[in-house]
Amino acid sequence: MSENETALPETTSPGRAPQQRRVVIVDDHAMFRSGVRHDIGPFVTIVAEAEDVPSAVDAITRTLPDVVLLDVHLPGGGGAEVIKQVHATHPDQRFLALSVSDAAEDVIGVIRAGARGYVTKSISAPELVEAVGRVAEGDAVFSPRLAGFVLDAFSGAIDLASIDEDLDRLSPREREVLRLIARGYAYKEVAKELFISIKTVETHVSSVLRKLQLSNRHQLTRWATDRKLV
Structure with missing residues (x-):
């Protein structure tokens, strides 16, 4: 045991x-x-x-x-x-x-x-x-x-290969931040929800955008919505 x-x-x-x-x-x-x-x-x-x-x-x-x-x-x-x-x-x-x-x-x-x-x-x-x-x-x-x-x-409504490949790049915390941002939370609200600093939220968002090759919050929200993550 x-x-x-x-x-x-x-x-x-x-x-x-x-x-x-x-x-x-x-x-x-x-x-x-x-x-x-x-x-x-x-x-x-x-x-x-x-x-x-x-x-x-x-x-x-x-x-x-x-x-x-x-x-x-x-x-x-x-x-x-x-x-x-x-x-x-x-x-x-x-x-x-x-x-x-x-x-x-x-x-x-x-x-x-x-x-x-x-x-x-x-x-x-x-x-x-x-x-x-x-x-x-x-x-x-x-x-x-x-x-x-x-x-x-x-x-076939969900692209399984795309979901697995893209999300595997994100840490569990980055996924949490992604979902909240995609739901319309402000950075301050995300920080309060996850008990982290606003600076840490900004770092996670930057990392998510870089890993998913997205340019802004609007693209991030659409990416998450298309995959039914919100």
Whole structure:
């Protein structure tokens, strides 16, 4: 067991139904993992938790759960990297992305990697339990708004290659700044929202424009809008 992984007992408490779905929770925020464990623990069997890519791969390949609840943004390479590494040896392992992000590139990226579904962290506990059960049975599960991204991707309305290639150049913080600027936030508002200085916002915007080969804020907003990032 790695030092970043928390193993949990597989015994069930009184009142637990037999044949519960075995679940691994992967998220880099301990408080969020605790909340999920509290909310759905009576209805599933949580066999392990992990907080980054290496500990997640170790936990999943060791316990082989029915479903992995997987955050998109993780230290060590992100949720897509977890799926890639696990599927190299266990191609049938099922993943349900559970993320605060509803950005098109995050949804499409993790689905392309092999996740069977994607729901946001605003989902209720009963809905999450149902989603886990459906994914375990082989169904694809998406929050209603996110399903549109996937349909657009398959229809060709979103240029997947362009999204991956361009956004891979940006750091997570640059992507956050990009989305806020594209939504019409002033630099001061971005700084307040992300708890950074205005100077840092200016630096990030300059870096984004340079990496995407754009000239101004108007072009940046159009670029993000065309890719449904706002």
